[in-house]
Amino acid sequence: MKKNRILTAAVTLALGICLSACSLIPAFRKEAGPPTSHIVTRFGDAAYRIDLQGLASTSRQGVISSLLKKAASVTLEAGYDYFLVSGGEVRGENEMQATPFGGSSPESPSGSLAEGSARLSQRYSGSVLFHIFKGEMPPDNPLAFEARALAR
Numbered sequence: 001m002k003k004n005r006i007l008t009a010a011v012t013l014a015l016g017i018c019l020s021a022c023s024l025i026p027a028f029r030k031e032a033g034p035p036t037s038h039i040v041t042r043f044g045d046a047a048y049r050i051d052l053q054g055l056a057s058t059s060r061q062g063v064i065s066s067l068l069k070k071a072a073s074v075t076l077e078a079g080y081d082y083f084l085v086s087g088g089e090v091r092g093e094n095e096m097q098a099t100p101f102g103g104s105s106p107e108s109p110s111g112s113l114a115e116g117s118a119r120l121s122q123r124y125s126g127s128v129l130f131h132i133f134k135g136e137m138p139p140d141n142p143l144a145f146e147a148r149a150l151a152r
Contacts, residue, residue, distance in 0.1 A: 038070055046132045047086075048074055054124045056095065063090050063124040072150035075132045082137035084144050088128035095121050 038052040050070050054063045067088065075083045096118045137144045 038066070040070070040074055046078075046080070047129070048132070049127060049129045050074070051127045052125060054126075056121045056123050058124060060090055060092065060124050063126045067126055067128045068145060068150055071128055071130050072145065072147040075130075075147035076151055078132055080132040080134050080147065082135075082144055082146050083130045083132045084141065085128055085130050086143070088126065088130075090124055090126035092122045092124050095123055 038050055041049045041051070043049065048071070050067055052063060052067055052070070054066070058066075067090075071083050071085075075081070098118045132147075137146050
């Protein structure tokens with residue numbers, strides 16, 4: 001009988017310690033700030049380049065979309081109607097991020113906690129080189145984009 005009480009007390013104490021440790025782990029917070037950071041460079045009268053660094057939470061498609069929307073914004077701010085993409089790329093870079101309190105290890109068959117574990121995330125960045133124009137956009141060019149349509 002005394003063994004059961006000691007075992008129950010030990011289990012309760014261990015459970016209490018585990019649960020109180022959970023309250024010390026900070027809640028997940030999405031990175032603050034804009035979804036991306038960008039640099040706009042002007043080359044001559046109607047040529048621009050935008051370099052964009054996405055956050056860890058920004059997808060490849062999100063970087064492409066942000067590049068096109070920013071190019072549309074630059075086009076409209078300059079008083080032009082459409083832009084023509086003449087070059088660019090989107091790059092993915094792997095980053096290792098340490099998890100401070102460990103996590104469930106996929107290599108461990110028991111699913112036990114592993115100290116000092118890390119996770120791999122991919123961060124995308126990209127650039128676009130474009131020229132801006134006034135007038136009607138050429139309908140047969142897939143690299144031409146109407147600025148007003150993208151800026152919405």
